[in-house]
Amino acid sequence: MGFLSVKDIHHVYFTKDQATTALEDISLTIKEGEFISLLGPSGCGKTTLLSIIAGLLKPTYGEVLIDGKTIEKAKSDIGYMLQQDYLFPWKTIEENILVGLQIMNQETDQTIKKALALLEEIGLNGVEKSYPKQLSGGMRQRAALVRTLATNPKILLLDEPFSALDFQTKLKLEDLVSDTLKEYHKTAILVTHDIGEAIAMSDRIYLLSKGPGKITKVFTIPECLRNETPFDARQHPEYSNIFQQIWEELDKLETNPEH
Template identity: 55%
Template sequence: MFPVVELNHVAHVYVTDREASLAVNDLQITVSEGEFVSLVGPSGCGKTTILSIIAGLIIPTLGEALIYGNKLEGPSPEVGYMLQQDYLFPWRTIMDNALLGLELTHRITPESVEMTSKLLEEMGLAGKEKFYPPQLSGGMRQRVALVRTLATEPGLLLLDEPFSALDYQTKLQLEDLIVKTLRARDKTAVLVTHDLSEAIAMSDRVILLDANPGTVRRMFEVPDNIRDALPFDARDQAGFQELFHEIWSEMDSTSV
């Protein structure tokens, strides 16, 4: 069985009228089916570039990116992308926003509408289907964005700092909700975050990147007792603080 994600000696150069900038270099990353992997590192280490490559939004300058063994030449229906902003259309109802991905891919059916309605219910949004985005809190809006992404049934979910604009309590609640939802559906996920605690609490594996250009510095396996707990409880598990300080120390040494 192929890994869900393979980056083989991937490098990418951004070119402008004035300069060429090497964003990431010689990346060797694999993500297995059902795995939750986080990318952490200093600003400028290419985390979002890596997500864009996996999403098929950027074709790497060198190397190859594969999803389920197939070389990416553009966006794939197997990949769902959840961004920092929810990007809900204020003139569309919550249900219509949740159905947008299915609508754009011409997959609106009675079955897909029913599944989307069920997803909204699972996210605690039952009864909100006819509401509009301005009527919802930031946390609820992000739940709608998650439903919109999951409704198209991607095998791989990319998460680009989806909690960064939320208050701490809402962020913790959404961490648990996303992990429970992905585990129940056996989904694979790659998270980009600046929050090291979040990365450890949600992940099976944490990949630390160096900057300028972005390269893999080190990979950390999260112990079973931490990864088996939901994120809120994971922070209280034995070994959590030790792993946090180990990664922090390694990260801190990159700036010396």
């Protein structure tokens, strides 16, 4: 059994007039410290699956286990990072990064000290008393990362956290997040539309088909890419080969959803 186990997930959305199957027969296992990505056409259920793993949505059928515990018992083990930073504009950066600790009743001198040290570690020293509006988008996402990591979650769920950023900032933040997660040996699941981002950051990529979402293929990223930073991985000769393979599979899914 893996550290994270997703078993036979099936999910149906019901409205007054119809039932729509969003996910069908989704099973996967992730080892501790692994970074995986969910990739697929729009409407393939990537975010629905992430919400189920987070315990925000109860699946119609199936279960998710983290370290052998059900999601209900393991919610404190999960950190969630979204496309928007959702920092409170009326709170300083220091106050924002401590919010999770306060909610989970984990705020101690030691956890505050660790959160502030992490803020400095990712290049945000000196902004503790600043407000979100005084920072760039990339800096705000860094602060959001610190807030997420401050509660020491075992698993990070990343829902397109870089997609609202300009390309240069996005590349820098990919490296920062990748290095930070490796340093703290965190397990991570990334939802993205960006093939390059998935290749550069992941150990494995799960490709989902469109409506209902099923796992159609799993790509294991070669070790020569996994040993590089995301930025350097994009420059590696093997990168373009696997990009082409995934592109072709995605193209088949877009033109022939039943593939």
